[in-house]
Amino acid sequence: AQKITQTQPGMFVQEKEAVTLDCTYDTSDQSYGLFWYKQPSSGEMIFLIYQGSYDEQNATEGRYSLNFQKARKSANLVISASQLGDSAMYFCAILNFGNEKLTFGTGTRLTIIP
């Protein structure tokens, strides 16, 4: 079984500061994928970034980067220069390549303060 742990239920960050959202995972699979999604209050689930377990370099997508530490089973999301529009729930998820099941964490509610 796979598990995602997000230990920060809520975070308040000043606008323009960098933010790190924590994610640790547990899996017995050798190959897997790690995702971060953003869910604003309107409800849609927006893909942010993906990291494959076999990728040696950390993934980056614009202001988003994924700090992947495989030995620690950690996949933290870093948002640089936070903006008011970044206020949302953020979910970390792991994909089992074998059964195609995407397992989500409980999420972190990020609030950006002007």
Added chain:
Amino acid sequence: DSGVTQTPKHLITATGQRVTLRCSPRSGDLSVYWYQQSLDQGLQFLIQYYNGEERAKGNILERFSAQQFPDLHSELNLSSLELGDSALYFCASSVDGQYSGNTIYFGEGSWLTVV
């Protein structure tokens, strides 16, 4: 816009009724996933189809069923609805069910309220 289209966006229905949620995947995507998001259970994987065939099954109730049609759109049927079925139902799609690094994109969800 993820390219995944879900209808209806909002639905209110009574207990015991049956509803159908519809999903059109991104152009070129063969794999469709259904997820349920509720306050008490979080995001739960329900079922996955790849090119018309069921590929993986999660915590899907027997009252629920799904299918993927030849044009690759998918429908999730929820029957004998209970109050606890009220949730946000997501459809997601990816290019290849044999996952090799393809991103999974979600639709905007269908809000179901059972009264």
